[in-house]
Amino acid sequence: MYQTDVLIIGAGPTGSTTALALANSGVRCHIVSRGNWMADSPRAHITNQRANEVFRDLGVSDDVARYASPWELMGDTTFTTSLAGPELIRMRTWGTGDDRRGDYLRASPCGMVDIIQPLLEPILFQKAAEKGATFAFNTEYVGHEQDADGVTATLRDRLDGREFAVRARYMVGADGARSSVVEHLGLPIEGRMARAGTVYTIFNADLSRYSKHRPSILNWIVTPDASFGEIGMGLLRAVRPWTQWIAGWGFDINKGDPDLSESNVREKIRILIGDPAIEPDIVRTSVWYINQAYATQYSKERVLCGGDAVHRHPPSSGLGNNTCVQDGHNLGWKLAYVVKGWAGPKLLESYSQERAPVGKQVVLRANQSRLDYAPLNACFRVPGAENPVAAGIVRFRDPGPEGVAARKAAQAALDLKQTEFNAQGVEMNQRYESSAVVPDEGDGPEEWRRDRDLYNQPTTRPGAKIPHAWLVGPDGKRMSTLDVTGKGLFTVVTGLAGTAWTEAVRRIDLPFLRIVVTGSPDAQDLYCEWQRVREIEEAGALLVRPDGVVAWRDKAGTSDSAEAEKRLSAAIRAVLDLPNLSAIPRETRRAPATSGDTPLFA
Template sequence: MSSESYSIRTPVLIAGAGPAGLAASLALSRYGVPHIVLERFCDVANTPRAHITNQRTMEIFRDLGIEDDVMAEATPNAMMWSNAYITTMAGPEILRSDAWGAGEDHIDRYRRASPCQSVNISQHHLEPIMARAIEDAGVGELRYGHDLQDFVQDETGVTATVREMHGGAHYTIRADYMIGTDGARSIVATKLDLPFDGHTADGRDSDIGEVVYIWIKADLTRYCAHRPGTMYWGLDPHDGATFVMVKPWTEWVTGFNVPPAQVNSELDPEALRARIARGIGDPNVAIEIKAISRWSPNRMWALRYGQGRVWCAGDAVHRHPPMNGLGSNTSIADGYNVAWKLKLLLDGHAAPALLDTYDTERQPIGARVVDRAFSSLVAQFGTMFRDVLGMKGEASPEEIASRIEALRDDGPSGIALRAGFERFRTNELETAFNALGIEVGYRYEGGALIAEAGQEAGIEGPPDVGYVATTRPGARLPHAWIERGLRKISTLDLVGRGRFTLLTGPGGDAWVQAAANSRRETGVDVVVIPVGTRYGFVRDPLNHWSRQRQVDADGAVLVRPDGHVAWRARDVSAASQLTEVMRTVLGHDHKERIDTATVVEPSDRQVAFAHVL
């Protein structure tokens, strides 16, 4: 390869081809926006890494056209229904809890919340699906083995210096905008000098320590098929191990905590094999070690996600332990959020203020996810041992074995210990692994939307767990089963695909005219879809949508390209406001002209009328 420099021009440059970068790339591809993705490694992920893919991410994949491909490769939700807390795989089980919305206590509310299911698919299986879809679209270019070295931005764009990893040639790319999705050691975040809160763990945390992960092949079918799940948590910190399912039931990531002083000795393959064998508890199981890694649990989040024409997403701005299955899901939602805003900016339809709303919306979500993940880690590996098993300080292997054995005792002490575990399961485990509120129900309080005054009805239970379907601006559009033609579809299938959608009912003519007026003013299409009207193609035969829309039958709900509600109007009298609503959402400052009190919660009259349709 020649060392001669050359330059390239692209509307969008993405630095990093992990989940966030690929999500942004795939969305931009669907929107027809040319772009280049740089990745310093020579291919997609080659180790399992992240694996839980929740309902909201599957909804994003549904919109981007890869849901079926992901489902075909993934372990389905029905095989994820429990977490087992074990002595060893072959030994006595201590506790089991529902997980990922698949267990009996949670499955109904998860099914009501979304047309999609959470699945288990490791990152090295997910990334190739996303990359193939990007390549098939033929809009963006994936450049593996190309490393971002530096960049400078000015008022009109970004100039990046890139190095080819094989051959060493340097070249420049000129882009209108750049997205930094280059991971926890982000060059982009560092160069922007983004402020962070939290701390970087160094392996000395008294509750957690450093974690060693080993990717293995081992047939554990006899110990798992009867209690299918993605996680099997070994509670003995000396001889136990946690097993994360990669492929049922023969491929795993197994891990355990070790003090920093012991890490190097623990990385010896034979020592690892012996430790894993003890964690399995069956010396006859063959163990093939595929890869070894180590990590410390960070707890950091950026206070700002970017500036000007350069913005960051994914692990570049939120870094936390892999708990609750939130990491890659949050990263994918980051990329999905920023992509539609870049599309409108590049088309000349939006003001720069629209891109600022990416930070307004996503930064609070990232901070919330980091806090939740770290708190769950401490609860699992700290609180459980101190408050449930009653171990104070550094316990010996014999003390730990004695306490675990006491859990099985039929006497008063065993009953008391099991009661403590049951409280822990209810208060910590069930909420940690069935957190529908943060998985699907998170809301943007400000940003590219018309915020409403006043408080909505509260959510029962912990806010990360409880979920209430709402059309309040900032929330993701509620799922409801409806019909289009002869097909049963979700309300979510009516929106997305890079467009604004206005869902309404009777009075649709006035809304169609309002959308036409808005397009003449802003250049942006708003697709009007009447639901449940007499002659409409989209029907609401069971009134599922009418019970959730929270507006009159002739009102409207304006939905953004990412499926979040931008505005809602109680009735057709607000149709004349649509143009100013769109101008505000697109970043033009006309908020003072919009009546943000156009919606109230449904009155008895509204609900009664809805049932007549």
Template sequence: MDTPATTVETEVLIVGAGPAGAAAAALLSTYGIDNIVLNKYGSVSNSPRAHITNQRTVEVFRDLGLEGEVIRQATPQHLMGEHVYATSLAGDELGRLRTWYTHPHFKAEHDLASPCSVCDLPQDLLEPILVGAASSRGSSVRFDTELLTFTQDDDGVTARVRDRLAGTEYHIRSKYLIGADGGNSTVVKQLGLPLVGEMGSGGSINVVFEADLTRFVEHRPGDMYWFVQPGVGHGGGGIGVLRMVRPWAKWIGVWGYDVTAGTPSLTEADGIRIAHQLIGDDSVPVKIESMSTWAVNQVYAEDNTKGRVMCVGDAVHRHSPMNGLGSNTSIQDSYNLCWKLALVLRGQAAPTLLDSYREERVPVGRQIVDRASRSEGLMPPIFQALNLPRTPDAQSMQNALAALSEPTTAAWERRRAFDSALQDTIMCFNTHGVETNQNYRSNAVVPDGTPDSDAPRDEELYHFATTRPGRHLPHLWVTRDQQRVSTFDLCGKGGFSLLTGVSGGAWRDAAREISERLGVPIRVHTIGHGGDYEDSYGDYAAQSEVEEDGAILVRPDHIVGWRAATLPANPAAALGDALEQILGLRSGSSAATDDGVKVAVDA
């Protein structure tokens, strides 16, 4: 098509510089792909909105070389886990949970699942890390620039954008566009992607404030404290939340409002009142930083791609903060997509590889919206156990809590119901399997015919380590020069890896042959006595689920793409067939030209 004179060209245009968009930019720039990022606003987020950073997301940062900076700025796991239920921070405790896998049982499983740990990194600290990495590695980040419209054709996407400072408009021509523009996505609206669910089902108020609450919390360190109080609180049920932003001096007070009465106008006095109500001591000095309102949404897109436009993050899945899945899933969307874009743009894969982004991530979006919604539903039983009205007043709350302590049979039954309801809320925080058990089914995964559902425990709650194709490569410690190395660190960094035992030397020649033929590098690592890495603990032999001469092909996103239980007669043919299927290069599919445009391949 004709290119207007006022057109800027790039390979990928990313709309939005939040967690999903900034992660996409950092990944693409690291992979050597030219990209432009648009941020409608003049800076990164100035609010600590999202904060839970789970293992899988820290793994993305580790793969990008950013884990050290994340750890330096984040609150570590051991300061996150004491979730207290009480009448206020200074008031009577009603119970506690050890969340975010800090209970010794869950901590062991957490540590076995990954070389990385969950941490608490507020969004206003996270975004500068990602945007800084992206820009230093080659991304063009354009603040105060908004997308107006876009059109796409067989060769690319033309976006019309506005420089909000200069008031001028121009075009950006790209081969692909990533819509990472959040819960009110312009890209999703213009694409007409089908959305399922409900928007604005509840209203909440965030009060960001500074206050030294050390004396209330240092003996029970956690990142959230939950208070049963009169009024309309979290989810409309009379629960207020104090969320730690920085230990123990910066906080967010979360309270609620009735959405049917409209969005409230908030004053500094309102913020101080809410903070003091949650603290339970109005003598504590409080400095209000900001106040905002937000709605609880339960929406996911049934499709995330149309033509050359793909959407990631909150643009295609919006839900409550329960389980801390939002920004994590958003960043992992980009991690799934960007290596595929890089291979297609380099001409190393067919554009049909990008179909696997839809096939693999739409089910994840559906799952997390459902999980967050069910977790929201775990709060009302606490009030039902207390026999409270939906919006309790001060007197009914006082009476119910007093009755809970009475030495009567009726109170005993109520205590059992209350304690059970409180313990059930652990699923609002500990869903390790939801975070770690990706199980992809797409053309970018080559199944091996083994059963798909043999996890011994609930896959939402518990991590399941397996090398079955479509699953995340298990984290196992191996050694080299007496130093421990995670299998995670043998893979990723934008490339394919092949893991095998010391009897699998033929795989190295096979990988070299296939790499030269397809132009796609494959790193090969042998594990075992005398191999590249020693299986010092015996974990690889025990958990690889292949024989010593078998092999595991790991995609750039650490997902197992294919495996061979044993060495076949022609390992190069087997490996080549698998990689060609993953890349969409098998006969009868589509191949890629140098500029990433598909051309037919004769059957």
């Protein structure tokens, strides 16, 4: 007898997002965490547009915005001799610059925000619990066994030491970078753990006078008074603008543990701030290590893993938490469909096929971003000088030829850092190739019109996320194409000329399938934005998955409803691993939308 449908090990961003997606679909899930509560340190914080789109789909975007630092406060990234001292250069980051903001606004109905893990995780977790997910803290995963029908996990109550078993149809390993689930599964891991080290100190101090006029989440400190490891700079990161901060600096792991004495920590913070009159209130000091490792396979049979358990990397580029959330979003709907009998087991294989390449890309990108500080460091250093950094700063301000060359090099070095701080393409241009995507016949590789890492490229090619375009509802208010798709359902998107698809959806009559007719009173394309980006004829159709990814498209369309039904049915069967659609349970069947219905609630 199953005690739950899905057992989730770990209540972090991946575990809680998965739970929320399952709970929204009415699937039983149980979350266990070895801790007493959520994350207790402000680790991940940068939240990009794609993650915010996931939050929008799951119904928590307003809650996230309420507790986050808004986009405009993320602002510039500074490179300065200390927070109080002379600046060297600034960089417009996270899409806030005049040259990039339009790209970000066109790409998504969501901007970026900065929200720390101790604030984000409870939002996801609480909403999942409200929707029916059950949970247990102070509960440790011990091991598991699989059989043809399910998973039996052994858990331990950390308060009394009692061990007990939980039976589930499936299990999710979201237990972090030292994942026991991944270890027990023997998932293949490539790369290297702990290749460099960093000290992080959380402290309270009102530094408004140095930050309020130049809002910046990240401040890099170039100073001759301290050595700062691999990146070569110290960091002051705003946790709660502008009164709570993290001071960060690297250390050489080959020389043993760093000096974490209070006197040394205070001296480092003093150097970074540059104002001896400020006495920081130190909250906590910790050490973490730079990992460069990723799993090439995310699952075995009925156990699937995600988040830091399968992609382990530094916070550079701000990709970690965002990737964890997207893992959970991808996995949640697939587990729900299989549990409900709406899909065959092969659908779950597509999770690893789709997310493992993304995890690898993120790990390599984050580590490369750290290496890409080397050209900037070279601008502020004179090799062979008694104090290379002091000499480099003097040279950087020199009006002579060497100073001119250093400042010119700084421009090129900042251009290179665009791939960390304005890498919208890395965040938004994911393309899936899997059994849950039906590629266009005869189409060659996608051609990238601009730098793939820097710029978002909207497309309706199968495997890509449906492009954002503003539509207008019957109340006259704007809504995104992302708002009329997703929400746990498959959506057929067509135009007024696609009447055959409306009839096909009515005939197929599936509990999870709806249709949106752009141009109808329910989804007017008044700006002609959708017409510009849809890449199909008005009579054509897109089949959009619950995670917003285009699963299949028919570019030209057909006027024959029987032919439309045949094509659409074949696509759904292929994506969901179903030999025939009659096998789908009928008791949860609901009436699909037609062109006269309100698509959002169909």
